[in-house]
Amino acid sequence: MDSEINTLQQLKHQISIMGGYVEKALEEATYALIARKVEHLDNIDKIEEKINEIHVVIDAACFKLLAKLSPFASDLRLILACFKMNNDLERMGDHARNISLGTRMYLSRKEIPLEKDFLQMTNEARWMVKAALDAFVTKDAEKAQKVLEHDDVVDQLKDRLTQQMKDLIKKDPDFVESGIDLILFSRNLERIGDLATNIAEDVIFIASGDDVRHGGIAVDG
Template identity: 35%
Template sequence: MENLNLGKHISGQFNAELEHIRTQVMVMGGLVEQQLTDAINAMHQADEELARRVIEDDHKVNSMEVAIDEACVRIIAKRQPTASDLRLVMAITKTVSELERIGDVADKICRMALEKFSQQHKPLLVNLESLGRHTVQMLHDALDAFARMDIDEAVRIYREDKKVDQEYEGIIRQLMTYMMEDPRSIPSVLTALACARSIERIGDRCQNICEFIFYFVKGQDFRHRSGEEIENLLAKK
């Protein structure tokens, strides 16, 4: 994060506070990424011990969100940041909220992994693993872009969500076909459908993190705009 070009402040303590919360975001992001990776592995390998460990560790992600939010509130109250400093603090509070929700998805995947899938229904999980690994990579890249506030990389990641959506749509079609061909699979398919939707949402949350990068760098709020609008605005960067 040394290349954010925020400038130095008269108060060295202010610099230290900003650096601390930026560092904490990356620590939280690393924890969430590991939780999600472990959840995908637990699902694919039917590893109950790993699944339970991820579920038990979810409180760490929640605690970090609260601690970072409190640190941001203290900075706003004490330092009254303006311009890029304020945008950074706001981007951080919104990013940690997205990370906490991604942590919830890891928890959900593990709870699904603990369900007893019959042997003939295990293939339902194969495509979910592929989708999961795709979103893990997207999260990793989004965190890296956030660390450097790299708008070019953020643009690439933002567009990557289209591929996640296409992969998700393919999984939905396969699961629906599987359910129609074997009515006994309906309970397992419904569980897999819910999990697939949660994993697909990770891509959307990574897009949100990219929008916070756009906000910090460009000073414009990109939320609730159509994909075409965002593409046009980014083309003018």
């Protein structure tokens, strides 16, 4: 499969495919959780296998393209950004899998009616992943910027949900298992949002060469 990746265009295409798998895994995991449909978790292991496979393939392709093309300037930026995005996407897949594994337990526990904060958080995280990938495909630095702005929203929702669950458990300790599950799900969604901002930063880096992380610390490189 790696032998098919001989151009930067093909590399970008593989990143998009991988991004599609991650979106699908996240969609299935969150749908199973919210709609309480455990059968939607069955596909996730298979999607995860594909993500792991393409992860290794893309890394090897980046190595090969760097050795073969000796790229500089924008081509080098693109390959390095793909190399990073590949890792970030794989981690998103891991978080989707964490949600999936947790959901199997969660659905057997005392049910907590899901508040709109949790639903909004799920939607925000999914939107961030989709928008970051769209920004990559269409080279849209403005859209990438919007993804960065959403990071705080997810963080605030996570904090609110955590407090709600603590209050609920205090009132009725029988909710300890499902309440802590929801806190951990919200942590996974927050991390997925963080990783989407990494991708958005990479899109800005590809487009402009600017490193916007950590408030854009200047380097003389």
